[in-house]
Amino acid sequence: MASVIVDGREIEIGGHERLNCIEAARRAGQEIPHYCWHPGLSVVASCRMCLIETGQRDPATGKVTMVPKLVPGCQTPVKDGTVIVTESEKVRESRARVEEALLIDHPIDCPICDKAGECLLQDYHFEHGQAERRADLHPFTSRKRDVGPTVTLFVDRCIMCTRCVRFTREVSGTGELMVTSRGAKEEIDVFPGFPLDNKLAGNVVDLCPVGALGDKDFLYQQRVWFLKREANVCSGCAAGCSIFTEHNQDTVYRLKPRENPDVNRWWMCDDGRYGWHHLHDAARILAAGRRGAGTAACAGAFAAVEWADVVASLRADLERSGRLAVAVSPMLTVEDAWLLCSVARSIDERAFLALGHVPAAGDDESFPGGFTIRAEKCPNRNGVEEVLAAFGSGGRGWDDLLAHVAAGHADAAWVTAGYPRPWIDEPTAATFSGLSCLVVQDLFDSPLTALATWRLPAAGFAERAGTWVNVAHHAQSFRQAIRPPAGVWPEGRLYWNMLGRRGLYDPATVRQEMAAASAPFAALADDPPATGVDLRVRQLA
Amino acid sequence: MNPTDPSITWLEEKPLGLAERLYLPLFLQGLTTTARHLVSPKVTVSFPEQRPTVGNPLIYRGVHRLNRDAEGRVKCVACFLCATACPAHCIDIVATESPWPDREKYPEAFQIDELRCIFCGMCEEACPVDAIELTSLLDLTGKSREEMIFDKEKLLSVYDMTKDAEPMKSAALGGTL
Secondary structure, three states, rough: OOEEOOOOOEEEOOOOOOOEHHHHHOOOOOOOOOOOOOOOOOOOOOOOOOEEEEEOOOOOOOOEEEOOOEEEOOEEEOOOOOEEEOOOOHHHHHHHHHHHHHOOOOOOOOHHOOOOOOHHHHHHHHOOOOOOOOOOOOOOOOOOOEEEOOOEHHHHHHHHOOHHHHHHHHHHOOOOEEEEEEHHHOEEEEEEOOOOOOOOOOHHHHOOOOOOOOEOOOOOOOOHHHOOEEEEEEOOOOOOEEEEEEEEOOEEEEEEEEOOOOOOHHHHHHHOOOOOOHHEEEEEEEEOOEEEOOOOOOOOEEEEEHHHHHHHHHHHHHHOOOOEEEEEEEOOOOHHHHHHHHHHHHHHHOOOOEOOOOOEEOOOOOOOOOOOOEEOOHHHHHHHOOOHHHHHHHOOOHEEEHHHHHHOOOOOOEEOOOOOOOOOHHHHOOOOOOOOOOEEEOOOOOOOOOOOOEEEEOOHHHHHHHHEEOOOEEEEOOOOOOOOOOOOHHHHHHHHHOOOOOOOOOHHHHHHHHHHOOOOOOOOOOOOOOOOOOHHHHHHH | OOOOOOOOOOOOOOOOOHHHHHHHHHHHHHHHHHHHHHOOOOOOOOOOOOOOOOOOOOOOOHHHHHHHHOOEEOOOOOOOOOHOOOOOOOOEEEEEEOOOOOOOOEEEEEEEOOOOOOOHHHHHHHOOOEEEEOOOOOOOOOOOHHEEEEEEEHHHHHHHHHOOOOOOOOHHHHHOO
C-alpha cells in the first residue's frame, strides 16, 4: 500500500496501481481540471490546465519537501508519500491565466455552439476563470472545415488539446487528423484527399472538450440541455457497448458511449452511434393485427386488434393449431426470451424452441486501441442460448427451426424478430407457408409478415428494458429510455400478460426468478452494477 | 398552534367611536371620492375606436416580432435561448445551417403560440442578438387556435409593420445592432 496526501487528506492506493495526480486526487474527491489528458490516450501535458503543486514526504522524518515549480498533474505519477496541493493561490492563479490564454481568440459564440452546456471550456471558465476580459479582441465567428463524412471542424473554437489527433493515431490507428502550422497558427486538419472516415470517427466528437468537432448527425438538432440520458446498451452488434441514449420527448437525438472498463472502455463505433434512426422510421409496424378471413395464410388484410384481445385470442389461436415452433430472436432481452419460452411451453408442452435468425455482416473488425466491432449484428445471442438451454432446447438454431418446419413437424410458428434491417428473403419465408397459424413479431414488414396470420409490432432497443448478454458472456441490465410509439407493446409486456401475471411487466422481477431457477443467470440475482457482470464468473465459483 | 401559547400576543379590536357609529361621516367621505372622479379628467378610452396610449414602448410587453438585420435577413441565430427561458414553453424552433457565410445557423422554422404565451418578456431578455422583441401591439385576436400560432413569416411581418413606429430596442437599451 502507498499513501498519497491530497490537500492535506491522506488516501491509500494499491501498491501496484500506477496513477497520475489527476486520478489520485479524484480518489480523494478532488477534481483537477484538465483538457488534453484522457485516460484512454497517451499523455502530452500540453494544455497546462492541470498544473498543481506537488511534494514528497520523507518517510523517515515526515518532513514534506515541495517542488518549487508547478507540475502537470496528468504527467506526474504518484508514489508513497506524494503530496498534492490542488487549491493553493499559486495553482488558482495559474488556472486563471490558462483560461485567459485559451479564451483570447476563442470565439464567443456559445449561443450558437452545439457544445454549449457540456463544454469544458465553459465549465472551467466559470469555476477557474476570471470575470473580465483584458484582451481587446472579440472574435464571434469560427471558420468551418469539413474533415469527414460525419464530422465538421470549427477551426477557431479548437484549443489544441490534440485529443482527436491522438485518438486517430492510437485507438482507431488510422491517423487521419494532424496538427498543421505552429504556435498561435496551429490548426487541426486532414491531409487533402484523406478525410476522417473510419468506423470510430464519431469518438473524436465525444473527446473534444470544446465545440471544435461537431457531429453532423446531431449538429443544430437540439441544445444539449434539453436532452435526458438513460444508460442503455447498444444493439448494433454482439459487443454490446455501454451507451447513453440521449432523448427528449420520446425522440432519440444521439447515442454516446458510456465508460465501461469491461466492455467498450470509452468508445463506440459509428455503426452503433448512428444506428438509432430506425426507431423513428415511419414504416414501422405500429399495431397488432390479425388476418381478416379464415386461418389460411395470405387471406385478407390485417385487421387491427386491441392488445387486451391479443392476449386472449393469440393464445386461443395457437392452442387450436397444435404443435408449436418458436424462434426466439437474439434481439430480445433474456427476460423477454424467458417469458416467451414460458408462454410457448404453457401453450404447447412440447413446443419446439430455437434461437432466431442471427444477422451477420463481414468479419470482426479490430482496432489498435483494443476496440472490436463484431460481425454478429445482434446483442443477445449468448443470453438467448442460455435461456433455451434452461428450457432444455440448448444448441438449436434458426436452421434447425427451418428444417423442423419444412419437415412438417409444426402446425404453428411464432417468429420473433425485431431486426433493424431486412433479414429474410422470400424462399426462406416460404418455408412457413403451409402452417395453420404464423405469428410474426417484427419492427418492419418483411416477406414473412406477408405470410403471417398475426402481425405484432416489436420494440426498438431504446424502448426495451432488460438484460443483454454480449459475446464475452458479459450481462448488462438496462432500463427503458423512451416509450415505444403509441400502439406498440414491448415484447415482455405481451408475454407477461399472456402468462396471466398481475400488475405491470417488471424485468427486475423476472430477472430474480431466472437467477433462482437457472444457474447461468445466478449472477443477476443481486442488482447488477451499471457496467454489468460476467455470467461465467459466478458459474466457475 | 396553541391559542394559549405565551408567544402569541392577542389584540382586541378597538371599540367604535361616535363618528363610526353614526356612519354618516364615512358615507360622506366615500361619496366625495365618487364625486371627485365625476369631474376629474377621464383615463379610459372607448376601445377600439380610440387607441390607448402606451406609456413606454421600450418596456411594454405586447405581441412578439422577429427583427431583421440591415440586409433584411432574420436576425435570429436559432440559439434556442428564448425557448429555454420561456416558462410557458410556447416557442418552437427548428434550426438549420444558414445559407449565408457570416452566420452559422438560422431558424428554418420559428413558431410562437401566442395563446400559450404569458407575455413575461423572458424571451426578449434571453436573446443574445436582440432578435425577438415584444412590441406595444396590445390587441391580439384571431378566429382559431391555429391562427394564433405565429410562424416565422408572421413574426417578421409584425416587424415590418411596426418598425417605423417602434425602432429596434437594442439601440436605446445598449444591445447588439
